[in-house]
Amino acid sequence: MTTMIGTLRRQAQTAPIFSAWIIFLLSLLVVGLISAARVLWVGLDVTNLSNTVPWGLWITVDLSAIALGAGAFSLSTIVYIFRVKSFAPIARIAVFVGFVGYTSAMLALVMDIGRPDRFWHPMVFWNVHSVLWEITMCVVFYSMVLVFELAPAVLESRIVVQRFPRGPKLAHFLHRFTPVVSVVGLGLSLLHQSSLGATYGVLVARPLWFKPSLPVLFILSAVAAGATVTLGLTVFYENLVRERQINTRLRNLLAAFAGLMMLAYLYLKLWDFLATSYYSHLPARANDSTLLESTTPYGVTFWWIEIILGALVPAIILLTPRLRRQDIWLVLAALLAMAGIIVNRWNVTLSGLVVPMDWSPGAAELFAVQKYTPTAPEWGVALGVLGYALLMLTLGLRYLPLFPKDDAHH
Amino acid sequence: MGENNATNGGSEKTLTRREFVTIMVGAGATVAVAAVLADPLNSVAQSLLGTDTEVNAEEAPASTGPRWGMVIDLRKCIGCEYCVFACQATNDVTDEMRWNVHIMDETPTGNIFHLTRPCLHCNHAPCVSVCPASATYQREDGLVVMDYDKCIGCRYCQVACPYGARSFNWEERGDTPNPRVPEWGTPEVERRPRGVVEKCSFCIHRLDAGLARGQTPGVDPEATPACVNICPVTARYFGNLNDPESNVSKLLASTPTFRLREDLGTDPNVYYIPPEGLTI
Numbered sequence: 001m002t003t004m005i006g007t008l009r010r011q012a013q014t015a016p017i018f019s020a021w022i023i024f025l026l027s028l029l030v031v032g033l034i035s036a037a038r039v040l041w042v043g044l045d046v047t048n049l050s051n052t053v054p055w056g057l058w059i060t061v062d063l064s065a066i067a068l069g070a071g072a073f074s075l076s077t078i079v080y081i082f083r084v085k086s087f088a089p090i091a092r093i094a095v096f097v098g099f100v101g102y103t104s105a106m107l108a109l110v111m112d113i114g115r116p117d118r119f120w121h122p123m124v125f126w127n128v129h130s131v132l133w134e135i136t137m138c139v140v141f142y143s144m145v146l147v148f149e150l151a152p153a154v155l156e157s158r159i160v161v162q163r164f165p166r167g168p169k170l171a172h173f174l175h176r177f178t179p180v181v182s183v184v185g186l187g188l189s190l191l192h193q194s195s196l197g198a199t200y201g202v203l204v205a206r207p208l209w210f211k212p213s214l215p216v217l218f219i220l221s222a223v224a225a226g227a228t229v230t231l232g233l234t235v236f237y238e239n240l241v242r243e244r245q246i247n248t249r250l251r252n253l254l255a256a257f258a259g260l261m262m263l264a265y266l267y268l269k270l271w272d273f274l275a276t277s278y279y280s281h282l283p284a285r286a287n288d289s290t291l292l293e294s295t296t297p298y299g300v301t302f303w304w305i306e307i308i309l310g311a312l313v314p315a316i317i318l319l320t321p322r323l324r325r326q327d328i329w330l331v332l333a334a335l336l337a338m339a340g341i342i343v344n345r346w347n348v349t350l351s352g353l354v355v356p357m358d359w360s361p362g363a364a365e366l367f368a369v370q371k372y373t374p375t376a377p378e379w380g381v382a383l384g385v386l387g388y389a390l391l392m393l394t395l396g397l398r399y400l401p402l403f404p405k406d407d408a409h410h
Numbered sequence: 411m412g413e414n415n416a417t418n419g420g421s422e423k424t425l426t427r428r429e430f431v432t433i434m435v436g437a438g439a440t441v442a443v444a445a446v447l448a449d450p451l452n453s454v455a456q457s458l459l460g461t462d463t464e465v466n467a468e469e470a471p472a473s474t475g476p477r478w479g480m481v482i483d484l485r486k487c488i489g490c491e492y493c494v495f496a497c498q499a500t501n502d503v504t505d506e507m508r509w510n511v512h513i514m515d516e517t518p519t520g521n522i523f524h525l526t527r528p529c530l531h532c533n534h535a536p537c538v539s540v541c542p543a544s545a546t547y548q549r550e551d552g553l554v555v556m557d558y559d560k561c562i563g564c565r566y567c568q569v570a571c572p573y574g575a576r577s578f579n580w581e582e583r584g585d586t587p588n589p590r591v592p593e594w595g596t597p598e599v600e601r602r603p604r605g606v607v608e609k610c611s612f613c614i615h616r617l618d619a620g621l622a623r624g625q626t627p628g629v630d631p632e633a634t635p636a637c638v639n640i641c642p643v644t645a646r647y648f649g650n651l652n653d654p655e656s657n658v659s660k661l662l663a664s665t666p667t668f669r670l671r672e673d674l675g676t677d678p679n680v681y682y683i684p685p686e687g688l689t690i
Contacts, residue, residue: 043582055569115561127541132566361668361670
């Protein structure tokens, strides 16, 4: 810790921009901590959540962070299970992004539940019938997988090796189990990344949600965006340190993988729309859609941000050799994919909640469309989680060997 | 696949006829087995997970034990909200978190009618299946109840309940006075802590205590939900749906009734007698 602070102090003199960045991130964390303290002290009353819209911004943060961390399992699978050697240099950064994503999600979740002191209850009081129980178990175990997969990078880092010279040896030993651990990680990820969509998809009373496509849409979008973000972050980092970390071939392969997954996501999303809203007419769903279109911006953001800017444009960038050759386009694709995921998770969550469920037997229109705008403490906690994620990414890229030393100039 | 020719052959050689046929037969058999398994697998998985108990409960003979239910006569309800207030006093519920609510609805021909809605205590309650900590569960007597000590406050049950019958404790209530006390009764249960979800319990404390005393819920007021006792027009009936002689069973046998959103398959234990002009 002291060396880290010492290094940071030296940084302040030699790299003022880096220091300014760290100060900015720390201020985000301070905002987050103040907001979190308020939430924990007063309760969820400080949010704009209600009995009719019980989920909002934090659930969006949680879902987005887990989705953006999906590069970890998909790219680990390619490297450790399918043993595609050329992808190996991206495995560690992917796992690290996953670790940051999952821990961020947990932070958001702990703030969101009414009794954070009971976060462990699902692990003890099982309800195998609940998708949320399955998600909780999977996320807990998968986080352990991520810690295991990340351990070698930590053990090989300079900070650890200085104090614990046998770190790399232990890392090498741990690394031998990676294929087995990856299989477990793949299973857990396939389950919970899909179940997060099923959380909504299984609710029969909400026609906008109740469909079997949601689990698949969730995992496809997560794999596509997760890989895109991992690639974009890598390219961004290459520009920071002015040195290539992955060779052109891997960069093209990654872009093609992410782009094809993005196309697969778009394809399913198109057919989801066509099958549920165009070629068929389920009165309950049609009514809710009409209500949504006429009273909220979700329809506009669905087409423009989720589909066009968040998926189609990134897919085009990733699959066009002339564009993906340029760093700026790849970083842009990553930012757009990120925005696409966040807006998608927000839209899925809020669209199903703001449209009222009509349980009255009569003809009167008794239930109004709900509004939800997050309060300052809600934004504060979200910013704090963002600050945590960015700080972790910064420190990780700075102090952990996340890219192989010798693989840069192939 | 039966023989190892495929792996020995190397990548340049194409499949022999024998290998090709073997693979095709293998694939066909796999599909056939999968198709056969697909349906039974469901019940096998259910029995493995122990989730078939509710199926058994349903198939069990009607005489095994009580199943508590309510009948609300919408022909009689005048919308006085006495049941709403009595519930609030008895169970110490705030105005914002009402377990039992009143709405003013209208028939297709424009006639106003009043409807009150407690928790419907569904036999296939979405809130029960979604709870990640089994903090809400259905007892064998049909009551869908909360274990406030288990609830983590994730609010998935609120999202899942089709009837909006669940309230969350957004803040610590402390000693804030209850506006319905003492006019409508005195609290008989503890206030719920901040951060947990709560709901109508059919006055479970009265039921259980009354049964222990040998009383009959729905007949003896001390063993009957507060909302039923207070109704000035006797629009609410409570009793054992499994007992053909109970008042609720007799009503159900003699009068057409409906349940809220039956299309959702939640199978509620609260029945309504429609008001004039409303056909369900």
